[in-house]
Amino acid sequence: MRLLVIVPVGDADEGLLQALADDLGPRLGMECAVGAGLPLDEEWWDADRCRYLSGPLVDALLERADGSGHDPRECWWLGVAEAELCAPEYDVVFGEATVDGPCAVVGLASLRAPSADGVPTLWPRLVASAIHELGHLAGAEHCPNPRCVMYPSRDIADTDGKGNSFCGSCFQWKAARQA
Helix, strand or coil, X not given: CCEEEEEEECCCCHHHHXXXXXXXXXXXXXXXXXXXXXXXXXXXXXXXXXXXXXXXHHHHHHHHHHCCCCCCCCEEEEEEECCCEEECCEEEECEEECCCCCEEEEEHHHHCCCCCCCCCCHHHHHHHHHHHXXXXXXXXXXXXXXXXXXXXXXXXXXXHHCCXXXXXXXXXXXXXXXX
Protein backbone atom coordinates (compact mmCIF):
# COMPACT_ATOMS: atom_id res chain seq x y z
CA MET A 1 0.00 0.00 0.00
CA ARG A 2 1.33 3.42 -0.99
CA LEU A 3 2.07 5.91 1.81
CA LEU A 4 0.98 9.55 1.51
CA VAL A 5 2.78 11.97 3.81
CA ILE A 6 0.90 15.26 4.19
CA VAL A 7 3.33 18.02 5.14
CA PRO A 8 2.12 21.20 6.86
CA VAL A 9 3.85 24.16 5.22
CA GLY A 10 4.07 27.43 7.11
CA ASP A 11 1.24 27.81 9.60
CA ALA A 12 -1.06 25.18 8.05
CA ASP A 13 -3.44 23.78 10.68
CA GLU A 14 -2.31 20.25 11.56
CA GLY A 15 -5.86 19.36 12.69
CA LEU A 16 -7.18 20.22 9.23
CA LEU A 17 -4.40 18.18 7.66
CA GLN A 18 -5.10 15.20 9.92
CA ALA A 19 -8.75 15.37 8.84
CA LEU A 20 -7.53 15.43 5.22
CA ALA A 21 -5.36 12.36 5.85
CA ASP A 22 -8.30 10.59 7.49
CA ASP A 23 -10.48 11.40 4.45
CA LEU A 24 -7.99 10.63 1.67
CA GLY A 25 -6.71 7.33 3.09
CA PRO A 26 -9.92 5.31 2.66
CA ARG A 27 -11.02 7.28 -0.42
CA LEU A 28 -7.78 6.51 -2.30
CA GLY A 29 -6.81 3.22 -0.67
CA MET A 30 -3.62 4.69 0.78
CA GLU A 31 -1.99 4.87 4.16
CA CYS A 32 -1.86 8.57 5.11
CA ALA A 33 0.09 10.37 7.80
CA VAL A 34 0.81 13.98 8.70
CA GLY A 35 4.55 14.57 8.61
CA ALA A 36 6.86 17.15 10.13
CA GLY A 37 6.19 20.74 9.14
CA LEU A 38 8.15 22.72 6.60
CA PRO A 39 8.66 26.46 7.11
CA LEU A 40 7.88 28.86 4.29
CA ASP A 41 11.22 30.15 2.99
CA GLU A 42 11.48 33.86 2.18
CA GLU A 43 13.43 32.92 -0.96
CA TRP A 44 10.20 31.44 -2.37
CA TRP A 45 8.37 34.79 -2.05
CA ASP A 46 7.44 36.57 -5.27
CA ALA A 47 7.31 40.23 -4.18
CA ASP A 48 5.73 41.39 -7.45
CA ARG A 49 2.70 39.12 -6.99
CA CYS A 50 2.69 38.91 -3.17
CA ARG A 51 2.53 35.12 -3.30
CA TYR A 52 4.87 32.19 -2.81
CA LEU A 53 6.29 30.39 -5.84
CA SER A 54 4.98 26.84 -5.95
CA GLY A 55 7.99 25.38 -7.82
CA PRO A 56 10.60 25.95 -5.11
CA LEU A 57 8.16 24.59 -2.54
CA VAL A 58 7.80 21.38 -4.58
CA ASP A 59 11.61 21.29 -4.85
CA ALA A 60 11.89 21.49 -1.03
CA LEU A 61 9.47 18.56 -0.76
CA LEU A 62 11.57 16.63 -3.30
CA GLU A 63 14.65 17.22 -1.13
CA ARG A 64 12.76 15.91 1.88
CA ALA A 65 11.53 12.89 -0.09
CA ASP A 66 15.05 12.15 -1.37
CA GLY A 67 16.43 12.18 2.17
CA SER A 68 13.58 10.18 3.68
CA GLY A 69 14.70 6.69 2.75
CA HIS A 70 11.25 5.98 1.23
CA ASP A 71 10.99 4.57 -2.28
CA PRO A 72 9.38 7.33 -4.41
CA ARG A 73 7.25 4.66 -6.12
CA GLU A 74 5.75 3.78 -2.74
CA CYS A 75 5.60 7.13 -0.93
CA TRP A 76 4.11 10.42 -2.06
CA TRP A 77 4.50 13.81 -0.34
CA LEU A 78 1.72 16.42 -0.37
CA GLY A 79 2.62 19.82 1.05
CA VAL A 80 -0.32 21.93 2.19
CA ALA A 81 0.70 25.56 2.56
CA GLU A 82 -1.10 28.28 4.44
CA ALA A 83 -0.28 30.63 1.59
CA GLU A 84 -1.30 31.84 -1.83
CA LEU A 85 0.80 30.29 -4.58
CA CYS A 86 1.92 31.39 -8.03
CA ALA A 87 4.08 29.99 -10.80
CA PRO A 88 6.20 31.80 -13.40
CA GLU A 89 3.45 31.68 -16.02
CA TYR A 90 0.44 31.99 -13.67
CA ASP A 91 -0.41 34.72 -11.16
CA VAL A 92 -2.36 32.23 -9.01
CA VAL A 93 -2.11 28.45 -8.80
CA PHE A 94 -4.06 26.26 -6.41
CA GLY A 95 -1.41 23.56 -6.51
CA GLU A 96 1.49 22.07 -8.41
CA ALA A 97 2.79 18.53 -8.82
CA THR A 98 5.63 16.57 -10.32
CA VAL A 99 3.78 14.53 -12.97
CA ASP A 100 4.60 10.86 -12.36
CA GLY A 101 6.80 12.03 -9.47
CA PRO A 102 6.48 11.88 -5.69
CA CYS A 103 5.69 15.48 -4.64
CA ALA A 104 2.88 18.01 -4.87
CA VAL A 105 1.71 21.12 -3.06
CA VAL A 106 -1.64 22.81 -2.49
CA GLY A 107 -2.08 26.40 -1.28
CA LEU A 108 -4.85 26.98 1.27
CA ALA A 109 -5.13 30.76 1.15
CA SER A 110 -6.66 30.91 -2.36
CA LEU A 111 -9.03 28.06 -1.45
CA ARG A 112 -10.38 30.18 1.43
CA ALA A 113 -11.87 32.77 -0.97
CA PRO A 114 -15.57 33.35 -0.24
CA SER A 115 -18.06 31.51 -2.40
CA ALA A 116 -20.67 33.34 -4.44
CA ASP A 117 -23.50 31.95 -2.30
CA GLY A 118 -21.81 32.15 1.10
CA VAL A 119 -21.69 28.35 1.57
CA PRO A 120 -18.51 27.15 3.36
CA THR A 121 -16.18 25.86 0.68
CA LEU A 122 -12.69 25.27 2.10
CA TRP A 123 -13.17 21.55 2.72
CA PRO A 124 -14.55 20.52 -0.70
CA ARG A 125 -12.00 22.75 -2.40
CA LEU A 126 -9.13 21.26 -0.39
CA VAL A 127 -10.21 17.67 -1.06
CA ALA A 128 -10.67 18.32 -4.80
CA SER A 129 -7.33 20.16 -5.05
CA ALA A 130 -5.47 17.44 -3.15
CA ILE A 131 -6.98 14.65 -5.28
CA HIS A 132 -6.24 16.66 -8.44
CA GLU A 133 -2.55 17.04 -7.52
CA LEU A 134 -2.30 13.39 -6.44
CA GLY A 135 -3.79 12.46 -9.83
CA HIS A 136 -0.84 14.24 -11.44
CA LEU A 137 1.53 12.22 -9.24
CA ALA A 138 -0.10 9.10 -10.66
CA GLY A 139 0.54 10.43 -14.17
CA ALA A 140 -2.90 11.86 -15.00
CA GLU A 141 -3.10 14.91 -17.21
CA HIS A 142 -5.79 17.58 -17.29
CA CYS A 143 -9.24 16.48 -18.43
CA PRO A 144 -11.64 18.51 -20.63
CA ASN A 145 -14.66 17.46 -18.51
CA PRO A 146 -15.44 20.42 -16.17
CA ARG A 147 -16.96 18.04 -13.55
CA CYS A 148 -13.87 15.79 -13.39
CA VAL A 149 -11.38 16.30 -10.57
CA MET A 150 -8.62 16.46 -13.22
CA TYR A 151 -10.18 19.51 -14.90
CA PRO A 152 -7.70 22.42 -14.61
CA SER A 153 -8.56 25.15 -12.12
CA ARG A 154 -7.85 28.45 -13.79
CA ASP A 155 -9.90 30.28 -11.15
CA ILE A 156 -11.83 29.41 -7.99
CA ALA A 157 -15.05 28.92 -9.99
CA ASP A 158 -13.37 26.03 -11.84
CA THR A 159 -12.48 24.45 -8.50
CA ASP A 160 -16.02 24.94 -7.20
CA GLY A 161 -17.56 23.51 -10.38
CA LYS A 162 -15.65 20.25 -10.49
CA GLY A 163 -16.21 17.28 -8.27
CA ASN A 164 -13.73 15.36 -6.18
CA SER A 165 -13.76 12.20 -8.28
CA PHE A 166 -12.50 11.09 -11.67
CA CYS A 167 -14.85 11.13 -14.67
CA GLY A 168 -15.49 7.87 -16.53
CA SER A 169 -12.56 8.37 -18.93
CA CYS A 170 -10.12 9.31 -16.18
CA PHE A 171 -11.40 6.54 -13.92
CA GLN A 172 -10.76 3.99 -16.68
CA TRP A 173 -7.28 5.45 -17.12
CA LYS A 174 -6.69 5.22 -13.35
CA ALA A 175 -7.87 1.60 -13.25
CA ALA A 176 -5.62 0.71 -16.21
CA ARG A 177 -2.61 2.32 -14.47
CA GLN A 178 -3.26 0.33 -11.28
CA ALA A 179 -3.55 -3.00 -13.12
